[in-house]
Amino acid sequence: MSASPNKNCKRLFTVCIEGNIGSGKTTFLNNFKANDNMLVLQEPVELWRDVGGTNLLEKMYKDPVRYGCLFQSYVQLTMLQLHTQKTNLPFKVMERSVYSARCFIENMKRTKMLEKVEIDILEQWHEWCIQRADIQTDLIVYLRTSPEVVYERMRTRARKEEDCVSLEYLRQVHDVHDDWLYNRSLFSVPAPVMVLDANKSVSEMMAEFEKCRRSIFENRD
Ligand code: DGT
Numbered sequence: 001m002s003a004s005p006n007k008n009c010k011r012l013f014t015v016c017i018e019g020n021i022g023s024g025k026t027t028f029l030n031n032f033k034a035n036d037n038m039l040v041l042q043e044p045v046e047l048w049r050d051v052g053g054t055n056l057l058e059k060m061y062k063d064p065v066r067y068g069c070l071f072q073s074y075v076q077l078t079m080l081q082l083h084t085q086k087t088n089l090p091f092k093v094m095e096r097s098v099y100s101a102r103c104f105i106e107n108m109k110r111t112k113m114l115e116k117v118e119i120d121i122l123e124q125w126h127e128w129c130i131q132r133a134d135i136q137t138d139l140i141v142y143l144r145t146s147p148e149v150v151y152e153r154m155r156t157r158a159r160k161e162e163d164c165v166s167l168e169y170l171r172q173v174h175d176v177h178d179d180w181l182y183n184r185s186l187f188s189v190p191a192p193v194m195v196l197d198a199n200k201s202v203s204e205m206m207a208e209f210e211k212c213r214r215s216i217f218e219n220r221d
Pocket of ligand 1: 024025026027101105
């Protein structure tokens with residue numbers, strides 16, 4: 001672990017779980033559900049699969065040039081809804097964030113998937129969110145993996161929309177996350193980062209989870 005959360009913080013304490021596709025975010029997040037003082041918010045992937053009957057996630061993978069910008073716009077909206085969801089509990093734990101949505105925009109920029117004007121608008125939208133919306137984040141947990149490991153996991157879980165996702169794509173998504181949270185050479189990092197080796201098995205990750213949970217509680221109280 002490479003950072004500790006902000007100390008002595010008595011307002012809502014928000015943790016975002018980040019990492020590549022298939023890095024184990026959902027499993028990690030589910031462990032927090034045993035704590036009744038935490039609001040645990042899973043990523044709204046089901047919403048993306050059914051936007052008034054349209055599977056936008058599938059359309060984005062099948063035709064990223066046509067649907068990439070629209071998809072990112074919807075991701076930002078649904079993420080903002082999670083960030084701004086009110087609670088009286090002292091902790092909120094979220095899967096991904098508007099920050100990691102920016103990683104995908106960055107990748108679309110690097111791979112020239114979208115037109116410059118589309119990138120410009122998505123980036124302006126993102127900037128507005130982080131400056132004006134109430135999306136305070138106190139800790140980022142980065143589940144760091146190798147692209148080869150997540151590729152195998154993704155093939156095993158066989159989510160139908162991800163049929164066409166290549167190892168090359170996972171390498172690109174990994175690189176953007178690493179540049180952001182590990183190398184710190186991309187856009188700004190909004191909170192301290194805890195880096196965990198998420199190549200480990202599910203049972204080994206339980207120990208990592210326990211360390212992480214203790215650290216969150218100890219540092220807030
Ligand atoms: P996990 O629990 O670590 O295995 O996480 P996943 O793979 O269930 O969840 P995640 O967020 O990495 O991705 C769910 C799907 O949605 C996956 O196919 C990648 C895609 N996705 C998530 N956020 C974005 C985004 O902002 N842009 C694009 N293009 N795709 C995204």
